[in-house]
Amino acid sequence: xxxxxxxxxxxxxxxxxxxxxxxxxxxxxxxxxxxxxxxxxxxxxxxxxxxxxxxxxxxxxxxxxxxxxxxxxxxxxxxxxxxxxxxxxxxxxxxxxxxxxxxxxxxxxxxxxxxxxxxxxxxxxxxxxxxxxxxxxxxxxxxxxxxxxxxxxxxxxxxxxxxxxxxxxxxxxxxxxxxxxxxxxxxxxxxxxxxxxxxxxxxxxxxxxxxxxxxxxxxxxxxxxxxxxxxxxxxxxxxxxxxxxxxxxxxxxxxxxxxxxxxxxxxxxxxxxxxxxxxxxxxxxxxxxxxxxxxxxxxx
Numbered sequence: 001x002x003x004x005x006x007x008x009x010x011x012x013x014x015x016x017x018x019x020x021x022x023x024x025x026x027x028x029x030x031x032x033x034x035x036x037x038x039x040x041x042x043x044x045x046x047x048x049x050x051x052x053x054x055x056x057x058x059x060x061x062x063x064x065x066x067x068x069x070x071x072x073x074x075x076x077x078x079x080x081x082x083x084x085x086x087x088x089x090x091x092x093x094x095x096x097x098x099x100x101x102x103x104x105x106x107x108x109x110x111x112x113x114x115x116x117x118x119x120x121x122x123x124x125x126x127x128x129x130x131x132x133x134x135x136x137x138x139x140x141x142x143x144x145x146x147x148x149x150x151x152x153x154x155x156x157x158x159x160x161x162x163x164x165x166x167x168x169x170x171x172x173x174x175x176x177x178x179x180x181x182x183x184x185x186x187x188x189x190x191x192x193x194x195x196x197x198x199x200x201x202x203x204x205x206x207x208x209x210x211x212x213x214x215x216x217x218x219x220x221x222x223x224x225x226x227x228x229x230x231x232x233x234x235x236x237x238x239x240x241x242x243x244x245x246x247x248x249x250x251x252x253x254x255x256x257x258x259x260x261x262x263x264x265x266x267x268x269x270x271x272x273x274x275x276x277x278x279x280x281x282x283x284x285x286x287x288x289x290x291x292x293x294x295x296x297x298x299x300x
Contacts, residue, residue: 004036006050010057012036017067019082019100025058026051028078051076064099064261094277098264101279105260106183108269108284109235115288116180120233121145122291123259126266130171133297134178141206141213142198144178146221146297149229173228175199175217183256185236189245192232196249199230218299233259 012032017023023031026047033043055076058066071077082100084093112119117134124132124147132147152168154160177195179187203225206212222228230249235256238246246253263269269284270277 137215
């Protein structure tokens, strides 16, 4: 009998799963084994024996990278992400379609490296920042974009002349770095530690730095050493040790996968037609160009 491991079977299931189908894990295993040349009897026996092991391997994948969802009622049910329910909301149906274009969005992200800082600033505005600006210079002390995001806003339907409705109304400073790398690249701890030092230098307004950057976050924009949210956005991924380093330094990490998913959620680059939603690289590129004017910092 041929030899194949549960991990190898899981990889083939992820690669070949039909997003419109719904299958039990052992059925998906059997399909893989038959395609690999196993007999029906061998495939049936191995599928039954490997079911829990393969399920465990599939559970290790980030959920958004799987072509299916795990069943709620049946632990071994794999439901294709394009298989919608009868009472599903329109936004969920859109998300199912949009999730199939994530790789195309990631490829579009790396097509405009010169505008990536602007794209990051624009994305922060989409995420709720009241303002965000890209510096777009080569000497900015490690800070590529900056802005502010509200912690808590006043209630919309109650005038402040009647009642103040928030105890946490504050616009938190954002300082960020943008790195447009190859999609297969991996960011290591050293890069994040370096960024943490650059954040500290910026917040200290580069005091005692004999060679401060020429282009930087305007001094008038923030108070020295005020609280801030450091954010590192990249098209690449992060090595296993990076999350701990980022957590220790209070840094928010956003990789290419998460950025692409967020932009898909916001329908950036998406076009609706009679056949449903699709992703347009041209539409995406046009949006990026529009943001250059809106989000690039200009000294007054």
